[in-house]
Amino acid sequence: MGWFLASAWFKFALVIYMHRLLLCAWLLTLTVLGAEPRLQTRSMVISQTGIVATEQPLASQVGAAVLAQGGNAADAIIAANAVMGLVSPMMCGIGGDMFCLFYDAPTK
Numbered sequence: 001m002g003w004f005l006a007s008a009w010f011k012f013a014l015v016i017y018m019h020r021l022l023l024c025a026w027l028l029t030l031t032v033l034g035a036e037p038r039l040q041t042r043s044m045v046i047s048q049t050g051i052v053a054t055e056q057p058l059a060s061q062v063g064a065a066v067l068a069q070g071g072n073a074a075d076a077i078i079a080a081n082a083v084m085g086l087v088s089p090m091m092c093g094i095g096g097d098m099f100c101l102f103y104d105a106p107t108k
Contacts (some may be wrong), residue, residue, distance in 0.1 A: 005047060045057065045060035045061050045063070045064045046066070047064040047067060047068050049064070049068050050067040050073070050076070051064075051066040052064045052067070052076055052080055054080050054083075054084060055084065055091070056083070056084055056087045056088060058085045058087055059080040059081075059083035059087065060080065062079050062080055062082075062083045063076040063077070063079055063080035063083075064076070065079075066079045066080075067081060071100065072104070074102050074104075075086065077100060
């Protein structure tokens with residue numbers, strides 16, 4: 001076994017293996033350093049009457065304005081979704097999707 005460890009072939013294979021390992025470590029480091037930080041991805045608008053979070057700040061502002069004028073969550077959702085149909089028509093709008101659970105306590 002000692003002759004195999006001292007052979008030129010083993011040394012060559014070890015050098016190739018170490019180079020590949022170094023290349024993988026270098027590529028992994030570049031991937032981690034080049035990744036964008038995962039920050040808040042939704043435009044959240046906070047008002048005295050509630051919070052609205054959408055993909056577009058304009059839609060969030062319209063939803064918050066509806067809440068500020070005395071509307072409930074369903075009114076804000078519909079208004080924000082209508083604005084989303086205007087500013088981002090390929091994502092939602094009339095015939096698009098909007099999933100929510102809504103409970104109106106006064107009407108039960």
